[in-house]
Amino acid sequence: xxxxxxxxxxxxxxxxxxxxxxVAAPEAIVAVLGAAVLGVVLGLSDDATPAGLLIGGVALxxxxxxxxxxxxxxxxxSWLVPPVLRALEYAGLIRLTSLADPDAMPICFALLAVLxxxxxxxxxxxxxxxxxxxxxxxxxxxxxxxxxLVAAVLAAFxxxxxxxxxxxxxxxxxxxxxxxxxxxxxxxxxxxxxxDDEEAEDx
Amino acid sequence: MSAxxxxxxxxxxxxxxxxxxxxxxxVLFATAAGDTGGPAATLPLGDTxxxxxxxxxxxxxxxxxxxxxxxxxxxxxxxxxxxxxxVEVAVVASPDVADDLRAAVDATADVSGPLLLARGDAVTQRxxxxxLMADPRIVSGxxxxxxxxxxxxxxxxxxxxxxxxxxxxxxxxxxxxGPFFLGLLKVDPRDRAALADxxxxxxxxxxxxxxxxxxxxxxxxxxxxxxxxxxxxxxxGAERPEPxxxxxxxxxxxxxxxxxxxxRTARDDAVSLLLVGLVRSEVALANRxxxxxxxxxxxxxETAAEAWDRLQSVDEDRIALDAAVKGSDGFFTTFFVxxxxxxxxxxxxxxxxxxxxxTILSMVIGAVAAAAFxxxxxxxxxxxxxxxxxxxxxxxxxxxxxxxSRQFSKLGAWLDxxxxxxxxxxxxxxxxxxxxxxxxxxxxxxxxxxxxxxTARHALDFSYGAGQRQVIATMLQLPLEHPEDxxxxxxxxxxxxxxxxxDDDTEDPLAAAEREREGDPEADGPEEEAAxxxxxxxxxxxxxxxxxxPPLFSRRWFARKGRRAIRRFRRLDRFPALRWGKRIFxxxxxxxFALVSITAALFSPxxxxxxxxxxxxxxxxxxxxxxxLRSLSR
Numbered sequence: 001x002x003x004x005x006x007x008x009x010x011x012x013x014x015x016x017x018x019x020x021x022x023v024a025a026p027e028a029i030v031a032v033l034g035a036a037v038l039g040v041v042l043g044l045s046d047d048a049t050p051a052g053l054l055i056g057g058v059a060l061x062x063x064x065x066x067x068x069x070x071x072x073x074x075x076x077x078s079w080l081v082p083p084v085l086r087a088l089e090y091a092g093l094i095r096l097t098s099l100a101d102p103d104a105m106p107i108c109f110a111l112l113a114v115l116x117x118x119x120x121x122x123x124x125x126x127x128x129x130x131x132x133x134x135x136x137x138x139x140x141x142x143x144x145x146x147x148x149l150v151a152a153v154l155a156a157f158x159x160x161x162x163x164x165x166x167x168x169x170x171x172x173x174x175x176x177x178x179x180x181x182x183x184x185x186x187x188x189x190x191x192x193x194x195x196d197d198e199e200a201e202d203x
Numbered sequence: 204m205s206a207x208x209x210x211x212x213x214x215x216x217x218x219x220x221x222x223x224x225x226x227x228x229x230v231l232f233a234t235a236a237g238d239t240g241g242p243a244a245t246l247p248l249g250d251t252x253x254x255x256x257x258x259x260x261x262x263x264x265x266x267x268x269x270x271x272x273x274x275x276x277x278x279x280x281x282x283x284x285x286x287x288x289x290v291e292v293a294v295v296a297s298p299d300v301a302d303d304l305r306a307a308v309d310a311t312a313d314v315s316g317p318l319l320l321a322r323g324d325a326v327t328q329r330x331x332x333x334x335l336m337a338d339p340r341i342v343s344g345x346x347x348x349x350x351x352x353x354x355x356x357x358x359x360x361x362x363x364x365x366x367x368x369x370x371x372x373x374x375x376x377x378x379x380x381g382p383f384f385l386g387l388l389k390v391d392p393r394d395r396a397a398l399a400d401x402x403x404x405x406x407x408x409x410x411x412x413x414x415x416x417x418x419x420x421x422x423x424x425x426x427x428x429x430x431x432x433x434x435x436x437x438x439x440g441a442e443r444p445e446p447x448x449x450x451x452x453x454x455x456x457x458x459x460x461x462x463x464x465x466x467r468t469a470r471d472d473a474v475s476l477l478l479v480g481l482v483r484s485e486v487a488l489a490n491r492x493x494x495x496x497x498x499x500x501x502x503x504x505e506t507a508a509e510a511w512d513r514l515q516s517v518d519e520d521r522i523a524l525d526a527a528v529k530g531s532d533g534f535f536t537t538f539f540v541x542x543x544x545x546x547x548x549x550x551x552x553x554x555x556x557x558x559x560x561x562t563i564l565s566m567v568i569g570a571v572a573a574a575a576f577x578x579x580x581x582x583x584x585x586x587x588x589x590x591x592x593x594x595x596x597x598x599x600x601x602x603x604x605x606x607x608s609r610q611f612s613k614l615g616a617w618l619d620x621x622x623x624x625x626x627x628x629x630x631x632x633x634x635x636x637x638x639x640x641x642x643x644x645x646x647x648x649x650x651x652x653x654x655x656x657x658t659a660r661h662a663l664d665f666s667y668g669a670g671q672r673q674v675i676a677t678m679l680q681l682p683l684e685h686p687e688d689x690x691x692x693x694x695x696x697x698x699x700x701x702x703x704x705x706d707d708d709t710e711d712p713l714a715a716a717e718r719e720r721e722g723d724p725e726a727d728g729p730e731e732e733a734a735x736x737x738x739x740x741x742x743x744x745x746x747x748x749x750x751x752x753p754p755l756f757s758r759r760w761f762a763r764k765g766r767r768a769i770r771r772f773r774r775l776d777r778f779p780a781l782r783w784g785k786r787i788f789x790x791x792x793x794x795x796f797a798l799v800s801i802t803a804a805l806f807s808p809x810x811x812x813x814x815x816x817x818x819x820x821x822x823x824x825x826x827x828x829x830x831x832l833r834s835l836s837r
Contacts, residue, residue, distance in 0.1 A: 004669075004673060005672075006666055006670060009665065074673060077831075078670055079663070079670040080666070082666040083659045083662040083663040085662075086655070087656075087659040090654070090655035090658065090659070091655055094648060105645070105647035105648055108647075109631075109632060109635065109650055109651045110632075113628050113632075113654065116658045120620070120621060120658075121621070123661075123665045124617050124620045127616075128613040128614070128616050183617070186613070
């Protein structure tokens with residue numbers, strides 16, 4: 001089945017998709033529930049919180065939300081899911097940064113800006129080109145769940161700032177590059193056939 | 204002198220590039236009678252006729268071939284009226300509306316380009332026609348007007364998310380009627396099969412109209428009778444008669460003749476029937492609003508002369524420029540930017556600037572504004588505030604330029620949206636740097652939080668819209684035999700109305716541009732239909748038996764409470780101050796940028812972020828609550 005726009009807006013990575021294939025929970029309810037769990041875990045954490053507990057808490061929240069990933073998103077409240085996913089990922093990254101590496105907040109801002117580009121690009125290209133960025137762009141990005149889990153692990157090893165910097169640079173290259181390439185080929189596809197003939201004559 | 208004598212340079216250039224659709228064909232229905240019994244389409248208009256002028260206008264819009272369908276006894280008059288323009292015209296004589304539909308399909312069987320189906324007795328401006336025909340974003344679509352004066356003798360439609368979901372004809376009704384269909388229907392080649400199929404089924408039904416159809420037309424005729432009766436007594440303080448008496452009201456002979464003509468015109472309204480046919484076949488049709496342009500269907504030489512005077516007295520370029528301004532912008536944009544940005548748009552159009560160049564210019568100014576904010580000095584913050592407003596002005600100009608000069612591109616729309624967001628978040632970063640530089644504040648967390656909230660807010664708008672479009676795409680339409688539209692359509696999606704809880708800069712651009720009711724000065728004018736009690740379609744609601752109240756806190760209880768709350772809230776829109784208040788409160792892009800400029804110039808970046816978070820948070824909550832209520836009430 002081809003995914004609808006709401007499923008594409010989710011920006012699931014391989015892990016969330018795998019969980020979504022195993023369990024099919026009501027997507028809006030588990031999204032709100034998981035966001036609440038994440039809020040409690042990160043809200044109550046401080047510098048003294050054991051790394052294992054923090055990672056475990058983030059993982060629990062991620063798994064709860066991901067159980068709704070495989071559903072068709074045609075319920076009355078399915079529209080709630082993408083904004084909740086945006087909020088929990090971005091706010092989660094901000095909170096992890098402030099816990100583990102407060103000086104890296106400008107880097108966190110930069111990473112969030114790259115993520116925002118990707119998330120807006122999905123919506124605007126679906127609207128303008130009629131097709132969202134290919135699925136591999138979401139797989140490579142790791143999905144909201146992958147990025148949150150990796151950030152929690154990096155925070156535990158005290159390398160969150162470096163990790164976010166590398167991620168921001170790498171993801172910029174992949175996502176912006178792919179978007180520019182898509183527009184180049186889109187413009188070429190729209191060009192009238194006459195120009196193709198001229199090119200053929202040049203050869 | 205009319206401005207149409209001076210075609211705008213951009214348009215001329217565009218046509219030479221061949222961007223406009225080639226090989227457009229038109230079918231014009233000259234089947235409506237005038238007051239004196241002859242065809243209304245051949246009434247004199249200026250130095251030509253209504254039909255002749257329409258064909259001349261179409262000739263300038265790349266229409267190469269036209270078929271005019273008329274009654275056999277009018278064929279000669281119509282032939283004479285249609286001759287002269289640079290269009291290959293064929294007159295087709297047809298005895299009744301069923302054969303009109305068959306003739307329209309048969310004649311155009313070999314047309315490969317877009318097809319325009321229109322009434323031959325319509326008087327409007329070329330630019331109004333161009334808005335429908337030359338806009339590549341409208342694949343298949345219709346021209347509508349919310350003004351009941353413009354829509355006199357036309358039938359209403361209902362749209363959701365910019366798509367027509369219900370349409371009326373003489374035999375069909377619309378629940379919760381919206382704008383009137385002005386009898387101009389553009390059909391893309393991809394929808395031609397659906398058109399032919401619908402026309403065939405309609406024609407077969409029309410050969411022997413089903414009883415339900417005849418009852419529906421009789422119901423309309425009764426309501427129109429009451430309307431005529433009230434018109435006769437206008438200004439005499441006559442009380443509205445009870446619906447049960449409408450059918451027996453006595454009219455003066457002249458009113459009786461007008462009523463009879465109106466019923467016959469409705470019965471023969473082939474374009475409205477075709478529209479119903481397409482909508483019921485689930486063809487996606489877009490709306491193009493008439494906005495400030497003129498539209499009329501004169502029925503006698505006198506009203507035709509009035510229409511001609513109206514056309515001569517208006518500045519078509521002026522209206523085109525006004526129409527280039529989005530109707531649904533926020534308060535700040537509407538009152539502080541659009542009044543002058545449209546002149547920049549016209550200036551840009553005359554110099555042949557492209558919208559994309561303006562978009563990029565706006566982004567560059569935005570980046571300079573961010574750099575000025577980053578200095579953190581008072582002078583830098585003030586300079587940044589001014590530059591941000593300049594960037595926002597050009598941000599409005601690009602869209603107005605695109606609409607005014609009709610240069611639309613998918614890449615341009617993407618660039619516009621992405622650069623809007625890019626500008627905003629770049630300014631956040633500039634302010635965060637400036638806070639460290641000039642104030643010793645570390646506000647990166649606040650900046651990141653503000654960006655998070657704005658992104659989540661946009662995601663909320665996008666997702667809700669996508670969900671609605673999904674519902675519309677899967678909405679079932681009733682077969683053509685049914686006069687009423689789907690019962691399910693009543694609550695499944697929000698009908699397009701001026702809606703304060705929608706952030707305009709995140710909406711589907713076309714839908715957003717058209718969702719606002721047009722600002723027609725004559726909308727509340729002294730039109731004959733204003734007092735008509737029967738125009739409210741689907742007023743059988745009161746007659747339905749009352750359901751018992753649902754149990755407390757059940758699904759139905761929530762639905763009922765939700766519907767009531769929404770209705771009450773909508774009622775507030777009657778007060779302009781409250782309507783604008785709602786629109787300001789949702790913090791659209793103009794208000795956001797103004798908030799950033801003012802707080803940064805007067806106070807500090809920290810204040811800017813706190814203001815964005817507090818106001819934005821409340822706006823988020825408001826938008827969320829509105830949508831949650833609506834979802835509950837389904």
